[in-house]
Amino acid sequence: MEEALTPRQSRILKHIIEEYVVTATPVSSEAVVRRYEPHVSSATVRNEMATLQDGGFLQHPHASAGRVPSDVGYRHYVQYLMGDAHLSQTEERTVLHQFHQVEGDIAEWIHLAAAVLSSSMQMPVVAIPPVAHVSRLRRLDLVEMSPGTVLVVVITWSGTVRQQLIRVEGEPSTTLNQLAEHLNEAFWEQSAADIRVIAAGWSDAGILEMIAHLLDDEDRGQAANLRIEGLSYMAGQPEFGTGDRLQPIVETLERPRTLEALLEPLFQAHGVYISIGQEQPVEALRECSVVLGTYGRPGDISGVVGVIGPTRLPYWRAVPLVEYVAYVLDRLLEGTLV
Amino acid sequence: MEEALTPRQSRILKHIIEEYVVTATPVSSEAVVRRYEPHVSSATVRNEMATLQDGGFLQHPHASAGRVPSDVGYRHYVQYLMGDAHLSQTEERTVLHQFHQVEGDIAEWIHLAAAVLSSSMQMPVVAIPPVAHVSRLRRLDLVEMSPGTVLVVVITWSGTVRQQLIRVEGEPSTTLNQLAEHLNEAFWEQSAADIRVIAAGWSDAGILEMIAHLLDDEDRGQAANLRIEGLSYMAGQPEFGTGDRLQPIVETLERPRTLEALLEPLFQAHGVYISIGQEQPVEALRECSVVLGTYGRPGDISGVVGVIGPTRLPYWRAVPLVEYVAYVLDRLLEGTLV
DNA sequence: GATTAGCACTCGGCACCGTTGACTGCTAAG
DNA sequence: CTTAGCAGTCAACGGTGCCGAGTGCTAATC
Known part of the structure; x- marks a missing residue:
C-alpha cells in the first residue's frame, strides 16, 4: 500500500484530471501552476507529479509530454476528490x-x-425501461387477428406489455374472450414458474407455456428493450x-x-x-x-x-x-x- | 443527351464498378484488362474510360490515379447493367x-x-415494423396499476400494441372492465378520426382523446419503432x-x-x-x-x-x-x- | 477508323531529415 | 522543502527528393 496523498498532491491530481477531461491533451506542470497553483513553482509541481506517477495515479505518454490520469487516478478522484456535486x-x-x-x-x-x-x-447513453425481477401476470388478452391466428397480449405487474402471435386449430372465436377471462382469473398475479407448475397438470399446455414464456421474456427481456442512443x-x-x-x-x-x-x-x-x-x-x-x-x-x-x-x-x-x-x-x- | 454507351463501354463501366466496390481503390485501365478484358490493350480501355468520364459515369481523383464510379455511373449500373440478380x-x-x-x-x-x-x-440497416396507414381499433384494455392510475392498452388492426398511463379520479375499479367492454363495443374497428367525431358529443372525452391519440401515434409512430442497427x-x-x-x-x-x-x-x-x-x-x-x-x-x-x-x-x-x-x-x- | 505500342508527364505517397518547442528530470543552491 | 537553471528527450512539423502508378497523347499498325 502506498502512502496517503498529501493535501497538495490531492489538489494537483484533481486539477490535472479536471484539466485533462476538458482539453484531452496531457497536462504540464506549467499549466497546473498557471491555472490552479500560482503559489508554488513548476518544479515543485513536477516533483509532486513524479510522486503521483509512482503511486500509479498518473501516466506519462512520453518524456516531453505532460501527465495523463490513469484509471487509478480517476478512481481516486471519484471516490475522494470529487465531493458530492449536485445539479443546480x-x-x-x-x-x-x-x-x-x-x-x-x-x-x-x-x-x-x-x-x-x-x-x-x-x-x-444506455437506458433500460423498468423490468420486474419476477414478472407476474396482471392481465392477459387473446385477440383473433385472422382465422386461425391469435395475438396473445400479456400485461405484467410492472406495466410492460408483450405480445406474440400463435396459431390455433379452428376454434370458434366466441370462446376466445371467455378463455381469456378464465385464464385471467386462474393466473392473476402468478409468475412464469407458478404457471408452469399448474400447466403440468393441464390439458391445453401449449398456450400456457406461451404465456409463461412471455413472462420469462421480461426477465431476460432487457435485451429487447435495452436501448443505446x-x-x-x-x-x-x-x-x-x-x-x-x-x-x-x-x-x-x-x-x-x-x-x-x-x-x-x-x-x-x-x-x-x-x-x-x-x-x-x-x-x-x-x-x-x-x-x-x-x-x-x-x-x-x-x-x-x-x-x-x-x-x-x-x-x-x-x-x-x-x-x-x-x-x-x-x-x-x-x-x-x- | 449523350450518346448511348457501346456494349464494350457498358462492360468496362460494369467491371470498374464491381472492382471498385470490392477494393475501394481507384481502378486502373491495366486492372480492367488484366481481370476482365484480356483481349484488348490497356490503351484501348483508357480511351473508353476517357469517354465514360466525359459522359459523367466516372470520376478521376487525380492525374496518376485510376477511375472511380460517379453517382451517375452507379445509377446507370443499377438500372441497365446489373441485371436482376437473385439469391441462390x-x-x-x-x-x-x-x-x-x-x-x-x-x-x-x-x-x-x-x-x-x-x-x-x-x-x-433500417427496419420499420408494419404500421397501418390508418389505424383502427382492434381491442382496448384498461388495467388498474395502482389506485388512481390506469394503464390504457390499445391493440390496433395491424397488431401493434401501444400503452399509456393515465390518472383518473377515484372511481371504483369494478367499473373498469365494464367500461373497457363498453368502449370496445362502441369503437371496434374505428379509426382515430372516427373516435374523435364521436368523442365530440360525449361526456367523458378525456379517455377517448387518449385512445385516439394512441391510434394516431401509430401513424406517425414510425419514429418510435424505427430502428437502425x-x-x-x-x-x-x-x-x-x-x-x-x-x-x-x-x-x-x-x-x-x-x-x-x-x-x-x-x-x-x-x-x-x-x-x-x-x-x-x-x-x-x-x-x-x-x-x-x-x-x-x-x-x-x-x-x-x-x-x-x-x-x-x-x-x-x-x-x-x-x-x-x-x-x-x-x-x-x-x-x-x- | 479502330487498335496498339511507346513515351513523356503528372502527382500522390513515402521516407528521410533537421528544426522547433514543449516538458521533464536532475542537480545544486537557497 | 522549495526553487532556479539547465541538459535531455521526443512528438510534431514542414521541406525535399524519390518512386511508381497511371494517364494522355502521338504515331505506327491492322
Whole structure:
C-alpha cells in the first residue's frame, strides 16, 4: 500500500484530471501552476507529479509530454476528490419540466431520460425501461387477428406489455374472450414458474407455456428493450477519432449481450455505480467508463440509466445528472410525480 | 443527351464498378484488362474510360490515379447493367429457415430482418415494423396499476400494441372492465378520426382523446419503432475512416426524423427503391446510398427494410437480399408462411 | 477508323531529415 | 522543502527528393 496523498498532491491530481477531461491533451506542470497553483513553482509541481506517477495515479505518454490520469487516478478522484456535486436548482427544474410533458407515457419516460442525458453529456447513453425481477401476470388478452391466428397480449405487474402471435386449430372465436377471462382469473398475479407448475397438470399446455414464456421474456427481456442512443458522440471523441479504434467499441455497444453483462451487477445494487476503464469486465471497453444509476425497487421492479464515454469523462457532471434522472424516474415509477 | 454507351463501354463501366466496390481503390485501365478484358490493350480501355468520364459515369481523383464510379455511373449500373440478380436457392433457404424459428413473434420478425440484412451485408440497416396507414381499433384494455392510475392498452388492426398511463379520479375499479367492454363495443374497428367525431358529443372525452391519440401515434409512430442497427459497420468503411467524416453521418442516422424523411416516399411505393449519393434528400448522406424494400400492402399496413452504406455498395447483393427479406416479411404478414 | 505500342508527364505517397518547442528530470543552491 | 537553471528527450512539423502508378497523347499498325 502506498502512502496517503498529501493535501497538495490531492489538489494537483484533481486539477490535472479536471484539466485533462476538458482539453484531452496531457497536462504540464506549467499549466497546473498557471491555472490552479500560482503559489508554488513548476518544479515543485513536477516533483509532486513524479510522486503521483509512482503511486500509479498518473501516466506519462512520453518524456516531453505532460501527465495523463490513469484509471487509478480517476478512481481516486471519484471516490475522494470529487465531493458530492449536485445539479443546480435551475438544472433540476429544467429536467423535471421535460418529464412533466410526457407524464403519462411509460415508453416516453425512458426515451426522454436517454435524450436528456445524451444531449446534456454529449455522450452515448444506455437506458433500460423498468423490468420486474419476477414478472407476474396482471392481465392477459387473446385477440383473433385472422382465422386461425391469435395475438396473445400479456400485461405484467410492472406495466410492460408483450405480445406474440400463435396459431390455433379452428376454434370458434366466441370462446376466445371467455378463455381469456378464465385464464385471467386462474393466473392473476402468478409468475412464469407458478404457471408452469399448474400447466403440468393441464390439458391445453401449449398456450400456457406461451404465456409463461412471455413472462420469462421480461426477465431476460432487457435485451429487447435495452436501448443505446447517441453513439455518434463517440465518433466525436478525440481518443476514438480513427475508425479502427471506434469500430470495436461501437460494435460492442450495439450488441445487447455485452451491455447486459455490463449492467448485470446493477440489478442488485442501488444508487450510482461507476466503472472505469480496466475495471470493466468487457474487453473492448477497456478505454471507456460508465456511470450508471438504478431506479425502482432493487430485486423487484427496476431499471438502469447511464452514460458511457471515454475514461476521460466529466464524472463531476455525469454523477449528479445520472443520479437526478434516476431519482425522477424513481418518483415517476412510484406514481408520485408532483 | 449523350450518346448511348457501346456494349464494350457498358462492360468496362460494369467491371470498374464491381472492382471498385470490392477494393475501394481507384481502378486502373491495366486492372480492367488484366481481370476482365484480356483481349484488348490497356490503351484501348483508357480511351473508353476517357469517354465514360466525359459522359459523367466516372470520376478521376487525380492525374496518376485510376477511375472511380460517379453517382451517375452507379445509377446507370443499377438500372441497365446489373441485371436482376437473385439469391441462390441455399441462401433463400437459410434466410427462410431463420424466420421459421421466430414465426410467432411480431417484434422478432423485424429484429431478425435487421439481423439478417446487416450481418449479411456488413452494413447498417433500417427496419420499420408494419404500421397501418390508418389505424383502427382492434381491442382496448384498461388495467388498474395502482389506485388512481390506469394503464390504457390499445391493440390496433395491424397488431401493434401501444400503452399509456393515465390518472383518473377515484372511481371504483369494478367499473373498469365494464367500461373497457363498453368502449370496445362502441369503437371496434374505428379509426382515430372516427373516435374523435364521436368523442365530440360525449361526456367523458378525456379517455377517448387518449385512445385516439394512441391510434394516431401509430401513424406517425414510425419514429418510435424505427430502428437502425449495425452502425458500427459504418466505422469499418474506408471512406468514413476518420471521426470527422463519420460523426455527421452516424448522427444523422441516429435521428429518427431524418430517416423518416428518407423513407417517406416508400410508403406509397412498392418493390425495391434505390437512392444513390446526391440523389438523397438528406444533406449529410450525400456520400451514402440506400437500398430499401417495402412489404405489406401499400397505403394500408406496410413497413420498410433496407440497408445503408457508402455509395460504393454491392448493389448486386443488396437488391436481391432486400427484395427477398421484404418478400418473406410480406408473407409473414399475410400469415401464410409455409 | 479502330487498335496498339511507346513515351513523356503528372502527382500522390513515402521516407528521410533537421528544426522547433514543449516538458521533464536532475542537480545544486537557497 | 522549495526553487532556479539547465541538459535531455521526443512528438510534431514542414521541406525535399524519390518512386511508381497511371494517364494522355502521338504515331505506327491492322
